[in-house]
Amino acid sequence: MTTSPSTARRLWSPLGVALLLAILGSGTKAGADRGALHLRASEAFAPCLRPALDAFTRESGWTVVLDVGEPDPPREADVVVGDDSEMTRLLEAGVADLQTSVDLGSLPWVWVVVPPGSPPGSLSALAPDRVVVLGGRAGRGARESLQGLAADRLRVSRDGGELRRARYALLPRSLAGTGEHRRSDVRPLIATAALVAGAPHAAAARRLLAFLQGDRGRSLLSTCLDAIETGASKGGSAQASYARSVVDWWLPDCSLTHDGYNDPGQVLGAPDAVFLGVKDSYRGIMSLGQGGYVTVDLVDTAVDGPGPDIRVYQVTGTEPVTLYAASSPQGPFVLVGLRMDCGTRTPGLENYEHHCDFDLRGTGISEARYVKVEDGEIYPCLAGGTITEGADIDAIEILNKKP
Amino acid sequence: MAGRYLLQILPDRGCNMPVTALSFPMGAAAAGTSPHPGVQVLLDGEPSALELEFLAENATLRGGLGTTGDGALSNERRRLWLHAIGTGSVTRAADGRGEVVTGNLMGYLALGDPDDDEGALGTCNSRDHAFTLRAR
Numbered sequence: 001m002t003t004s005p006s007t008a009r010r011l012w013s014p015l016g017v018a019l020l021l022a023i024l025g026s027g028t029k030a031g032a033d034r035g036a037l038h039l040r041a042s043e044a045f046a047p048c049l050r051p052a053l054d055a056f057t058r059e060s061g062w063t064v065v066l067d068v069g070e071p072d073p074p075r076e077a078d079v080v081v082g083d084d085s086e087m088t089r090l091l092e093a094g095v096a097d098l099q100t101s102v103d104l105g106s107l108p109w110v111w112v113v114v115p116p117g118s119p120p121g122s123l124s125a126l127a128p129d130r131v132v133v134l135g136g137r138a139g140r141g142a143r144e145s146l147q148g149l150a151a152d153r154l155r156v157s158r159d160g161g162e163l164r165r166a167r168y169a170l171l172p173r174s175l176a177g178t179g180e181h182r183r184s185d186v187r188p189l190i191a192t193a194a195l196v197a198g199a200p201h202a203a204a205a206r207r208l209l210a211f212l213q214g215d216r217g218r219s220l221l222s223t224c225l226d227a228i229e230t231g232a233s234k235g236g237s238a239q240a241s242y243a244r245s246v247v248d249w250w251l252p253d254c255s256l257t258h259d260g261y262n263d264p265g266q267v268l269g270a271p272d273a274v275f276l277g278v279k280d281s282y283r284g285i286m287s288l289g290q291g292g293y294v295t296v297d298l299v300d301t302a303v304d305g306p307g308p309d310i311r312v313y314q315v316t317g318t319e320p321v322t323l324y325a326a327s328s329p330q331g332p333f334v335l336v337g338l339r340m341d342c343g344t345r346t347p348g349l350e351n352y353e354h355h356c357d358f359d360l361r362g363t364g365i366s367e368a369r370y371v372k373v374e375d376g377e378i379y380p381c382l383a384g385g386t387i388t389e390g391a392d393i394d395a396i397e398i399l400n401k402k403p
Numbered sequence: 404m405a406g407r408y409l410l411q412i413l414p415d416r417g418c419n420m421p422v423t424a425l426s427f428p429m430g431a432a433a434a435g436t437s438p439h440p441g442v443q444v445l446l447d448g449e450p451s452a453l454e455l456e457f458l459a460e461n462a463t464l465r466g467g468l469g470t471t472g473d474g475a476l477s478n479e480r481r482r483l484w485l486h487a488i489g490t491g492s493v494t495r496a497a498d499g500r501g502e503v504v505t506g507n508l509m510g511y512l513a514l515g516d517p518d519d520d521e522g523a524l525g526t527c528n529s530r531d532h533a534f535t536l537r538a539r
Binding site: 135136139140144148149150248251252253256290320322339376377378380381383 | 439523
């Protein structure tokens with residue numbers, strides 16, 4: 001991939017350079033002899049990590065250099081920490097080791113309103129000030145929530161100082177400055193940490209990851225990160241019903257050539273994806289490539305019932321999925337959900353097994369036997385660096401089944 | 404569909420974007436026949452920056468239009484980030500090639516000036532964007 005001027009500017013932003021922080025503990029032992037451990041974390045998570053890294057330094061003697069910026073590319077980092085949206089390509093490409101990845105917590109978005117007590121709610125209440133919102137991949141969902149706002153009312157920034165000074169802003173809680181904070185319904189960021197493949201200080205990096213997962217690390221992180229909400233346990237019951245046959249599928253020729261998981265039959269049955277411990281090595285998934293799809297016959301019928309009605313299981317990251325449903329294999333297929341982030345953690349399954357839920361309510365149909373699952377990542381095939389491009393589908397489950 | 408084309412992306416008016424249309428010079432070629440025939444359409448000069456992968460059947464194109472994290476620079480000197488599904492009927496152009504003069508586009512787009520961060524001039528997820536792909 002070539003580096004555009006905007007990317008180059010982002011890589012060398014004042015924030016990224018100014019916040020290249022060495023966190024030095026008082027008890028450092030011979031840190032200079034063995035070098036320092038490098039951790040690269042996105043802007044939102046850096047403030048959350050500092051106390052835990054400081055404690056790790058004191059307790060282990062390892063100096064930790066915190067490099068602030070998008071974790072992709074990791075540059076000289078031993079460990080990367082980023083949101084799902086920033087980590088997906090790193091983990092799938094094997095740049096970061098999926099087997100070592102661990103979720104550290106979630107970080108909600110807040111509206112910052114200065115002065116406190118200003119009229120709540122709509123954006124019109126914020127006029128005439130511009131609304132400041134976080135840039136980069138992690139800020140994409142927040143920026144989407146502001147759609148319709150005129151360009152001259154919007155300010156996208158990754159400068160921590162500017163973000164903290166903003167009078168009106170939509171920010172991860174960790175970057176919010178003074179003023180009143182109001183909870184936003186933008187999807188919280190999920191902090192995922194992983195060892196960088198070929199890290200120069202791999203043993204110490206593993207020790208740091210273990211520390212962050214341990215009681216002490218979690219306790220320190222909990223002052224900034226919340227527990228991750230997992231999906232309802234509605235799925236996966238003994239009576240669960242999954243897709244049983246493939247009706248149709250399509251992958252672009254480019255995806256068929258470059259991807260390694262093109263068998264549509266892998267989406268049938270219960271979730272059974274397995275990461276085999278080696279880069280890009282899985283069993284039990286179909287990668288949808290750039291905008292590809294698979295249409296399945298559920299045989300049973302999904303109905304509009306309480307809560308979501310259909311669940312799609314997707315492996316690694318939060319690659320979006322679009323779902324259509326029909327009562328006949330020929331359609332017409334009705335759009336149920338467009339480019340839904342498919343990264344909800346699935347209780348009881350491996351940490352790379354994620355899902356997204358869809359509700360027939362409001363679609364104009366009340367039941368469906370056939371569903372079409374389409375890639376929503378839609379990343380250029382020619383630029384893809386993995387053999388798992390697009391959403392990686394493991395299974396499709398009926399959550400509300402017609403009796 | 405094959406040869407040189409002009410892609411136009413028209414954001415949903417409800418998005419309140421600062422532009423009504425963005426255009427890109429593209430090249431199209433047939434791409435595969437199984438399990439369905441396809442067409443690949445790539446940005447001139449920087450093919451992986453803006454890639455369209457369509458299923459081409461029954462005089463209809465349908466498929467994904469995507470950019471990388473760097474977006475793609477339009478003829479109007481605006482940068483576009485795009486992750487969307489396009490659908491359009493193929494009609495015959497004056498030179499006999501196929502083209503799409505009215506296409507629907509569902510999904511995500513974001514705009515910026517050439518050196519801006521993604522979405523500096525707005526971001527919009529909609530079922531009602533539009534596109535055209537005309538022979539040139």
